[in-house]
Amino acid sequence: MSTETAHAADTLPPLFAELAAWAGNDGSPQLRVLDSVAQFTHHRDIDALDHSLTLSLAELADADVVTLYKRDGERGARSDPDERLVRCARAANGRYGVTSLPQAADTASEALLRQGERDGGCVRLRDGNHGMLVPIRREGRVIGALMLEGEHPMQHLRPLVEGFARIYANYIALLDESERDKLTSLYNRRTFERHMQQRPHVSTGRPDPRGLPARRWLAILDIDHFKRINDSWGHLYGDEVILVIAQQMRASFRQGDGLFRFGGEEFLVLLEAADESSAGTALERFRQRVQDHVFPQVGQVTVSVGYAAVGEQDYPATVLDRADKALYFAKNHGRNRVCNYETLRAQGALEEGMAPGSVDLF
Secondary structure (H helix, E strand, O other), X not given: OOXXXXXXXXXXXXXXXXXXXXXXXXXXXXXXXXXXXXHHOOOOOHHHHHHXXXXXXXXXXXXXXXXXXXXXXXXXXXXXXOEEEEEEEEOOOOOEEEEEEOOOOOHHHHHHHHHOOOOOOEEEXXXXXXXXXXXXXXXXXXXXXXXXXXXXXXHHHHHHHHHHHHHHHHHHHHHHXXXXXXXXXXXXXXXXXXXHHHOOOEXXXXXXXXXXXOXXXXXXXXXXXXXXXXXXXXXXXXXXXXXXXXHHHHXXXXXXXXXXXXXXXXXXXXXXXXXXXXHHHHHHHHHHHHHHOOEOOOEOOOEEEEEEEOOOOOXXXXXXXXXXXXXXXXXXXXXXXXXXXXXXXXXXXXXXXXXXXXXXXX
């Protein structure tokens, strides 16, 4: 390293000093590193960020495979984290391809699971290649790991990979905060349309216990007589009710289901179920759970639920409108009940006298 480069490295923050030391005499590797950081932090979507991270590291390190293992549970949500893999691998033609897997299920991921909560080390893999594993930490907690595989030893790449791991953890924290409701930590309204567009509409590949392919359903949950709660007990107790409802949602629905606070006392659930009956059973279980819970000071609180199937070509506003019509029906027919749009329409219950719903559409 030249005297000028060494002096410049001394004035940089520790992370970039490490990267500058790794880059050596030629300035172009430094520019490649900075360009890669700029590229993957350009993304505002977590899935795109994950893909860009693994591709950037694979190209910089000339690795055959880069695997990102993620432990992606919501804050305080469930005891079983959602474990996923994103893998960038070099094909026979030399080009890289990136794939996402829903859960850790192969040999490489087993190594990540075993070692992810310990300091990463350089290992010799069964196929004779070299591997290096670096944990990703956030606020002292391991949230994932990066594993690089290639023909040559990788110890000299550790500062680079650890630097990317720290940048990734910090950036994930920023994105996560922007996607969450401040009070409940559920996803907020701005992330709903993205979730609708990115996840498959039907045949998700995650069958129900009967082996039937799952499809998606959108439910709108509304706290009954919420204005009365605020007027009688004050907004602090109203906020407490909203917090408890969010906790009951996390406890009732599965890890892969999308949970949103849509605003005020309204919540959304994107759930997977094989048919209308299965979706209705899950929502009815949640409704009953809320009804049976004793809320501090307030006592009993109930919710009304309307839900609809998500079609393959449906726009978010279209599905919201259907679920909202079912919710409106539930509200006007006794509250504290679960209603399905398709069933109501088949019965002719929505054909006449259907007033506009309560959800403010896009």
